[in-house]
Amino acid sequence: MSAVVDSHGHPADEHGQHDQHGAHHGPYGGIMRWITTTNHKDIGTMYLWFSFMMFLVGGTMALVIRAELFQPGMQLVDPDFFNQMNTMHGLIMVFGAIMPAFVGFANWQIPMMIGAPDMAFARLNNWSFWLLPFAASLLVISFFTPGGAPGVGWTLYAPLTVQMGIGMDLTIFAVHLLGMSSILGSINIITTILNMRAPSMGLMRMPLFVWTWLITAYLLLATMPVLAGAVTMTLTDRHFGTTFFNAVGGGDPVLYQHLFWFFGHPEVYIIALPAFGVVSTVIPAFSRKPLFGYTSMVYATFGIAFLSFIVWAHHMYTVGMPVEGQLFFMYATTLIAVPTGVKVFNWVATMWKGSLTFETPMLFAIGFLFLFTLGGFTGLVLSMVPIDIQLHDTYYVVAHFHYVMVAGALFAAFAGVYFWLPKWTGRMYDERLGQIHFWLTMIFFNVTFFVQHFLGLAGMPRRIPDYPLMFETWNRISSIGAFGFGVSQLLFLYIILKAIRHGEKAPRKPWEGAVTLDWTRLPTPAPYHSFETPPVL
Amino acid sequence: MSNNLKTALVLASIALATYAGIIAKYWLLNG
Numbered sequence: 001m002s003a004v005v006d007s008h009g010h011p012a013d014e015h016g017q018h019d020q021h022g023a024h025h026g027p028y029g030g031i032m033r034w035i036t037t038t039n040h041k042d043i044g045t046m047y048l049w050f051s052f053m054m055f056l057v058g059g060t061m062a063l064v065i066r067a068e069l070f071q072p073g074m075q076l077v078d079p080d081f082f083n084q085m086n087t088m089h090g091l092i093m094v095f096g097a098i099m100p101a102f103v104g105f106a107n108w109q110i111p112m113m114i115g116a117p118d119m120a121f122a123r124l125n126n127w128s129f130w131l132l133p134f135a136a137s138l139l140v141i142s143f144f145t146p147g148g149a150p151g152v153g154w155t156l157y158a159p160l161t162v163q164m165g166i167g168m169d170l171t172i173f174a175v176h177l178l179g180m181s182s183i184l185g186s187i188n189i190i191t192t193i194l195n196m197r198a199p200s201m202g203l204m205r206m207p208l209f210v211w212t213w214l215i216t217a218y219l220l221l222a223t224m225p226v227l228a229g230a231v232t233m234t235l236t237d238r239h240f241g242t243t244f245f246n247a248v249g250g251g252d253p254v255l256y257q258h259l260f261w262f263f264g265h266p267e268v269y270i271i272a273l274p275a276f277g278v279v280s281t282v283i284p285a286f287s288r289k290p291l292f293g294y295t296s297m298v299y300a301t302f303g304i305a306f307l308s309f310i311v312w313a314h315h316m317y318t319v320g321m322p323v324e325g326q327l328f329f330m331y332a333t334t335l336i337a338v339p340t341g342v343k344v345f346n347w348v349a350t351m352w353k354g355s356l357t358f359e360t361p362m363l364f365a366i367g368f369l370f371l372f373t374l375g376g377f378t379g380l381v382l383s384m385v386p387i388d389i390q391l392h393d394t395y396y397v398v399a400h401f402h403y404v405m406v407a408g409a410l411f412a413a414f415a416g417v418y419f420w421l422p423k424w425t426g427r428m429y430d431e432r433l434g435q436i437h438f439w440l441t442m443i444f445f446n447v448t449f450f451v452q453h454f455l456g457l458a459g460m461p462r463r464i465p466d467y468p469l470m471f472e473t474w475n476r477i478s479s480i481g482a483f484g485f486g487v488s489q490l491l492f493l494y495i496i497l498k499a500i501r502h503g504e505k506a507p508r509k510p511w512e513g514a515v516t517l518d519w520t521r522l523p524t525p526a527p528y529h530s531f532e533t534p535p536v537l
Numbered sequence: 538m539s540n541n542l543k544t545a546l547v548l549a550s551i552a553l554a555t556y557a558g559i560i561a562k563y564w565l566l567n568g
Contacts, residue, residue, distance in 0.1 A: 120541045183552050191544045225552045229559035244563055259559065 038122035047104030054096030083151025090154025112518035115198025142167035158245030212277030275412030287354030303339035360434030364415035375403025396456025426525030427503030447481030
């Protein structure tokens, strides 16, 4: 993903536009290129590599968890460290791996898809990225503080957070940095999309990937400050004598849960909507048909975003709320199935009677479609108050959100990387290895997580390092699947490195069904500077 | 002032107001 250097010798595109002037102001060499860059492609590349590194770190933590759970009893780690692993796995995967991956896609693709020369605020873009390694370092350093990293779960629930050691303060500061990065990134993305589109590219002519990111950026802007506020209040409870969440001083721990989930549920869609955007780009390209129901897709995205703000308390049915409240949140949650169903229907209808081929991006997109829908269904199950009260905090919930986060977001991210890798690097990946990567990922994902539904239905609680003997079989299978899944991702790394170093030269448009400006108006690989002159549509 | 800057300032003020507003609501108004 780092093969884009400058545009020496690139010919004008097929429309005769000479918009590649990288030879005049190419990048610095060496490390300074990456530290000082304001180029959206460089920054996109850094986001993607950073997210992959965090994916490996968070994945290693998941393997520690699964190794401990391979059999009943305490084998490898003490319970406190197990809790720390759970907490950091969640935080790192959500904030360090998945979100930055899609911001990487946004950086690379949005300017090229709307015909803009770069992001609106190029220096701010650099800063947004460089906040992330510092935040990640704080999270990792927290393991080495007295008391270790916080073991409170990624939700950082009070009052546990008030009692943790100094690692909690580092985590709070990390969350602030991550939030700041996301807010600055969102401001940049919204401004770029609203103000810098090519002339005559109206909003309803934008690629759906751009639409999903526009709406996602608004979600981030509205919810990240709420999380930042909640952890700031946690900080003042810890050190400045306030009692926002401490019942002793008249505070309320449940207030934290309300604030967290007001951020936390839209967060699910902050991750899912860009994934929808990637899939909405890949499926039409390999179906060789326009996306079915473009307008309804846009409105469905709006619908999902709106509903995501009024369903947060379905994470909290068991805290004790009036039945009217439970009913409201149950019905509102169920309603999300409507716009989501519109999307699933439209993706299937796009494939219907298309000239389908099944290259690796399409396989991951179809894998996404199949498994994300399954995750959506278990979400519907959990939205039902009487069922959720039984399944709350069990492995059924763990299975559900991994079908959404991994099979949803991660599969879409893989689809996007394989799809755009030729555009980014000018090299093709090894198709055979890509397909092997897909099938290994697909099989081991289900081995890991499908069986967790059974564990949850049987009553196994989440976030415990030990369990009764009756849960052993499914736990063993799940752990074997997790290690297989982890090893499969090393193959992904090999495929990418092999493509960058030794891959065949990519043709200008390797996917004949690709129709966005990045494929139709720019050479492959994309020049360091693109669309310095706005394209005429 | 450029259009980009205007847009960014509006968006940033929304984020800042939300952040400060959440804390102020439960601090000054006591829940």
